[in-house]
Amino acid sequence: MTPRTTRRLLTAAGLAAFFTLPLVVTDRYFLHILVMTGIFAILTSSWNLLTGYAGQLNLGHAAFYGIGAYTSAILATRLGINPWAGLLAGGLLAAAAGFLLGIPSLRLSGPYLAITTIGFAEILRLVAMNWVDLTRGSLGLYGIPPLTPIPITSNVSIEFTSERNFLYVLLIVLLLTVWAIRRMIRSGFGVTLKALRDDEVGAESIGVDTARFKLTVFTISAFFAGVAGALFAHYQRLISPDTLSLGETFAILTMTMLGGLGTLTGPILGAVILTFFSEWLRFVEDMVKLDVRMVIYGLLLIVTIRFMREGVVGLLVKLPWWPKTLGKGGSDGR
Amino acid sequence: MDSLFLQQVVNGLIIGSVYSLIAIGLTMIFGVMRISNFAHGDYAMVGAYVAVFVMMWLPGPLGWVNALLAAAVIVAVAGVVSELLIFRPLLDRRTDIDMIMVSIGLFILLENLAQFFFEARPRMLADPFGGNTVDLGLVSTSQLRLFCLAFSCVAIAGLQVFLNRSKTGIAIRATSQNSRAARLMGIDINRIYTLTFGLGSAMAGIGGVLYGTLFAVYPTMGAIPTLKAFVVTILGGMGNIRGAIFGGFILGVAETLGGSYLAMEYKNAIGFVIIILVLLIRPQGLFGQREGV
Amino acid sequence: MADEILRTDGLTKYFGGLCAVGDVSFALSDGEIVGLIGPNGAGKTTLVNLMSGAFPPSSGTIHYNGRSVGGFKAHRLNKMGIARTFQVVRIFKTLTVLENIQASLIDRRRYGPWRLALTSLYKRAYSLDADADARQEAERLLDFVGLTDYRDELAENLPYAYTKRLEIARALATRPRLLLLDEPSAGLNPRELDDQIGIIRRINGQGVAILIIEHVMKVIMSISHRLIVLHYGKKIAEGAPEAVYRDPRVVEAYLGGDAHVAH
Ligand SMILES: Nc1ncnc2c1ncn2[C@@H]1O[C@H](COP(=O)(O)OP(=O)(O)OP(=O)(O)O)[C@@H](O)[C@H]1O
């Protein structure tokens, strides 16, 4: 088998498993975990586009997520706007915020950018906490409607109150996100992002308007995170300022680093591994009555960076049967 | 100028002195090793817990002073260990993303280990001066707060003298200015790294005791000093010690004034607004020299 | 002069109080090779940085194709036809050799970031797998600088001498009219030097004007049509290589560095 066919087969098998999973799984709790995995996979993939591929260290990704969630929730509860439109609105408003946060990145990098992005998310969280008229403060917004049913015939329609149907919506959005990011990364756009990540001055010298590229990638990355937030709002139907917290961002970045920063499958793999692992830990914690989840996150982050910089994907690529995308240097659309 | 205003300025200077103390450590470590340590505030947290335990055994002013010393020593050791185990192996990584991320990992780890070992309930460090207040005419404050201010100032001054007068201190500053040249001059860079990290962490440890004395000691208390220290450091120019000293006082005063005259809820956001402005207008910090391209 | 492509007038750059380039005026003509020499710290790299838009001049003007371009950003000047290499190489380390070239081949005059990102969704925009022309062009450039064997190697794994060539190929891929080379031969062995000279001559043969900074006199004397000498940021001599080489002021500038000149 050529690597290409292996890859296609793997993709096909993955997709098939992807879409039949919600059918075979009946346990609602398990479906819920799958939903959370999907939401995190969108978040990690979009964060990875910005930080992994374009090298812009963003520690405020949860802010985009939160903006998407609050936008769609407020539009639906206050103005009665259709949640489907809210998904788009949430994404677009987050994208606008992404553009804004991109502006400091034109002059700042590394720790400066990191702290600015944390500050951005913290300020937004404080606004969400304190602008009680709009957000109900720390109580959070509740009574958010689910995604509106899609009518099939005059008396049959698809509801999205069940975990299973929602999961299908989520899987489609996730698939679209990953597909779009993959297309972008493998095009001249992606090559340019990686070039500017590796050497900004070098990129400028071959005609890359690095400022515009950074703004663009901030905007795109934020858009996907915003849509994920909006989806979450209509799924959970209750959101609070915690969605914007630093903890969320840390989860996103631990997942991505563990899976493999700057790879296409890494972020998804990381989201799957850590979401399931956390749930499993919950059982263990209930037994031993200790909260070790975050301790393990911290350790994982340190160990991954120290000993397996390429993440789990970096290990998988070493397996002989794992499909390689490029010649010698290549690994997973790096 | 009314007395409320003056009172807030004094309060701001007191908390600002603690910010300076913690930020100095951060800025030194950044200056010498180019490490942005997001776990820095957790060294402060560790220091505060050291104080909690020391003062359980030995209450009163004597206990407090011992707590400060013990915190400095223990946190210095913790800092050196984390430098050797976690940070140094990453010094030659291609991007600074690795270094920042690993420090975030350490931050998550320390914060949650603390939650694991210590109860979440905030502990107060007993006031070694029995709550005596001092009346200074227009303003009044507690003996304890005055002592905090005095102690940070002494620690800061001591560090300054060390860095400016002693041979080792000068070597640290030389490395901070140009590590390659320093190496060529025969300075043992690795020793300087260890020393700087130890010293910088010790500053955070002492700062943590003072911070815990002014507020409270709890497992997740490290996040705020970390962020404040970054704000101060950026305000003063990263790697710039004098900048960090002034930056700390400026932030302290800006926060207390902003908190009392503008909006209490947003007090913690004031620092961020300041740095975002500073970064956009004067990225090298208020006291930094502009670097060439 | 009809075929003049670049001219500087009183070009000056200060770093704080240090005058790195002071009042430098010269012109470059289409298709010529000009050597830029001078002792260490003379301001050669700074001059190239100014000409390529890395930073704006403190004063003075730069005209390119008759248009005042002082203060233009580097990416803009590159789109106008000025390409450069760097004294300390700035290749894209995590990209393969081929991708390094590919990054340059994107027609940035037509494709901004949004257009590039959006077209990638329905078209394989500038993906080497799909774009046969781009692929051919990239292969040709790799062959031109002799890196075909390394095409799928990560750039960070290239031997040093080849990173310099990769930078040249990358610059060429943007189809420049003027190429600025900052010490392209530093650290090369004699055989590699000969290759390098050949490459530079062939680039020039395709009608590209070249400004080359070089300490290796063998290279500079054999390929330059003209020399410009900088010393402490000032232009102290300009003219035919042989004449400049014997100019007492130039010898003076390199004084104590006679060995250097004789290199
Ligand atoms: N970005 C900068 N900031 C401050 N000073 C600079 C900067 N770039 C160059 N300089 C100074 O300007 C002067 C000229 O430097 P430049 O690099 O242009 O010299 P050069 O002729 O290229 O030397 P070399 O042969 O060593 O490459 C030097 O004194 C250098 O220290």
Ligand SMILES: [Mg+2]
């Ligand atoms: Mg130079």
